[in-house]
Amino acid sequence: MFDAVATIIVFAAILVLYRVIKGPTIYDRVLAANAIGTKTVVLIALIGFIYERPHFLDIALVYALINFIATIAILKYQEMGRLD
Amino acid sequence: MVVTTIISYLFLAVGCFLIVVASIGIIRFPDVYSRIHPAGKSDTLGQAMIFIGLMIYEGLSFVSIKLLIIVIFIFITNPTATHALVNAAHAAGLKPWEKGDDRN
Amino acid sequence: MNFVFTSIIMFVFWILLSGEFHFLLMLSGIVFSLFVAYISHDLLIGSDNIRLFSTRMLRFCRYVPWLVWQILLANLDLVYRTLHPKMPIDPQVIRFDTALRSDIGITVLANSITLTPGTVTIVANQDGEFIVHAIARKPAKDLLAGEMQAKVKRVEG
Structure with a gap:
């Protein structure tokens, strides 16, 4: 069951990749990249369950954090032109 | 098959469905403002459903507490990220799609 | 007061994430939660209330x-x-x-x-x-x- 769910999520991420490539604005791309990131968090947790290694959950938590911060940082750079 | 396993599989299936619907929504809707709706709502709940399914499968342990922390974290950050995104789009002066315009 | 409250929350969070109770882990947890609370004690609660x-x-x-x-x-x-x-x-x-x-x-x-x-x-x-x-x-x-x-x-x- 877990591997089936993981496969479907990879499929969904590939669907969203269309929006990353096509755009048309930068906001569409960032939105789609963020959506792929959230799917990756689920994927990492599922891989932890498939291989029975609960330590993958720590990686999932950190990935969720980095995904959020990366989105905010890209938007801030786009809006202000700098990051300080 | 125990009852909890069946319930957890049910949650996983619903979460999967919601994530696929969110992906289709991100592709189908006509502009950034309406694409935010599937990304902010269906993705959040789909993820939460999958994590709740894993929590029910696991039972009460440190692993399920960790999953709960991830769920709470996602429920705070995902709407915030989408809000920041739509706010930036609004500040850049993007016009919302209206009924009757072309789709791209 | 803010500082104490923040460091308690940080330490509970540390225990939940580590899930182990070695002496060394607990000690480093206390040290790091005090350190994080020292840096960011005005962020979580904001006002003193x-x-x-x-x-x-x-x-x-x-x-x-x-x-x-x-x-x-x-x-x-x-x-x-x-x-x-x-x-x-x-x-x-x-x-x-x-x-x-x-x-x-x-x-x-x-x-x-x-x-x-x-x-x-x-x-x-x-x-x-x-x-x-x-x-x-x-x-x-x-x-x-x-x-x-x-x-x-x-x-x-």
Whole structure:
């Protein structure tokens, strides 16, 4: 069951990749990249369950954090032109 | 098959469905403002459903507490990220799609 | 007081994430939670008022069941709109003012608007001015009816 769910999520991420490539604005791309990131968090947790290694959950938590911060940082750079 | 396993599989299936619907929504809707709706709502709940399914499968342990922390974290950050995104789009002066315009 | 409260929260978080009780791990947990609390003790609670913070958290817990129900409704609505072949959407941009002033009240209202049926917050600033994108006419009308604002107002107190 877990591997089936993981496969479907990879499929969904590939669907969203269309929006990353096509755009048309930068906001569409960032939105789609963020959506792929959230799917990756689920994927990492599922891989932890498939291989029975609960330590993958720590990686999932950190990935969720980095995904959020990366989105905010890209938007801030786009809006202000700098990051300080 | 125990009852909890069946319930957890049910949650996983619903979460999967919601994530696929969110992906289709991100592709189908006509502009950034309406694409935010599937990304902010269906993705959040789909993820939460999958994590709740894993929590029910696991039972009460440190692993399920960790999953709960991830769920709470996602429920705070995902709407915030989408809000920041739509706010930036609004500040850049993007016009919302209206009924009757072309789709791209 | 703020400092003590933040470091206790950090230490509980450390234990939940590590899940082990070696002496060395506990000691480094104490050291690091004190260090993090020293750097960021003014971020989590903001003003010095811990009593207000905790009562708001309790009242927020009573707000959660209604929010979860609204999230489920929102997803049913969105699944219908996404999978319908003709896609019945008619986007509107609406603006309104709220009486909420505290940071926690505005944050909760903005995130709740984003999570509930058919609406996404575009702008939410500290003067209580909101600009909201609604996917159709009905959600916009429902939001302007002000049920959610009253509920968030009760959380804020």
